[in-house]
Amino acid sequence: MSGRSLPSRQINIVLRQPESHASPLADTEPQLLGKRTPQDGPLSDIFKELNHMIGLDNVKELVHEIYALLQISHFRTEAGLSSNSHVYHMIFKGSPGTGKTTVARLMGRMFHAMGVLSKGHFIEVERADLVGEYIGHTALKTRELIKKAMGGILFIDEAYSLARGGDKDFGKESIDALVKGMEDKKNDFILILAGYSEEMEQFLATNPGLPSRFPIQVEFEDYHIDQLIQITELMAKEREYVLLPHTIAKLKQHLTEEKAVTWRAFSNARYVRNLLEKSMRHQAVRLLSQYTSSPSKAELMSIRPEDLKIK
The missing domain is CATH 3.40.50.300 (P-loop containing nucleotide triphosphate hydrolases)
Known part of the structure; x- marks a missing residue:
């Protein structure tokens, strides 16, 4: 047409x-x-x-x-x-x-x-x-x-x-x-x-x-907190990672505080994508320091609260 x-x-x-x-x-x-x-x-x-x-x-x-x-x-x-x-x-x-x-x-x-x-x-x-x-x-x-x-x-x-x-x-x-x-x-x-x-x-x-x-x-419109959590979980799944429950709780608290402080400059899905990729890097460093041999599949997939290094 x-x-x-x-x-x-x-x-x-x-x-x-x-x-x-x-x-x-x-x-x-x-x-x-x-x-x-x-x-x-x-x-x-x-x-x-x-x-x-x-x-x-x-x-x-x-x-x-x-x-x-x-x-x-x-x-x-x-x-x-x-x-x-x-x-x-x-x-x-x-x-x-x-x-x-x-x-x-x-x-x-x-x-x-x-x-x-x-x-x-x-x-x-x-x-x-x-x-x-x-x-x-x-x-x-x-x-x-x-x-x-x-x-x-x-x-x-x-x-x-x-x-x-x-x-x-x-x-x-x-x-x-x-x-x-x-x-x-x-x-x-x-x-x-x-x-x-x-x-x-x-x-x-x-x-x-x-x-x-x-x-x-x-x-x-900006995404609300629950949607940002869903987006992060979806991004993690696409990369074959899993956010543990305590990690999700920590992320939710951080997003609530971050949106309240930087509401005008908050970048929504872009922000949580960058946060997830940073956590993946931290997880890699943690696993290399903890294991002398290959970690289990579950450990390779898990993003723990300590990987989410946020203030």
Whole structure:
């Protein structure tokens, strides 16, 4: 499918993390919130990956809505009916480590599998990749990146940094080039801008025409403590490690304190990933000092409280 026009209304979605304590380690079928989803092929794999992500119920619902819309549009075309096209440029708002980049990658793959994007590849950039050093250089760099993104996703993290320098900053030149690219090549790529919620709101306010060009705006809320524990357990399982009960208790206490102190800069899943990998290194040092021969399989897998070296 190809060709998309701007929907008549903007979709604003808040991703509220559910208060679920269900184990993230159980196998799940490719179903999203009880909806019908593809059972085989590339799309099935995409939905399985999304379904295994902790929380994000609203974004799962959004992905299903887009899938359903594209599928029904296909059926309408086959039936000889008109099929309305849509624009899928998006704004992802939220703290680091809340799944924005991962979801953007999955969407690129889904749009490719559904025939909206010819390649579905993912290009992630930031201000330094877009803004040049002299007049005209920025527009050239931005157009080149748009060209590379043709058929896929162009993902700009901390997009609000493009507007921080004021009217005389070259960032404005990049914004203008992006807006023009969105209009001229709206059927050929999808632009996703991401960053902190408040800063993204301020960024959108700098140009009256910007908000309407992004029909889908998604708020990624921070994970609560129980979800961060689930995410850590899932990451450990993927690496064939196990967090012992006392380790989990220690981690939960630490996360509660850390979030209270560094709520603005807390990096969510990224934080617990770094903490887990640090604990794996500490475990390796501990095992080498404790054993003269190979430790048991259980010991090799176990992350003990003393491995979680946190204040």
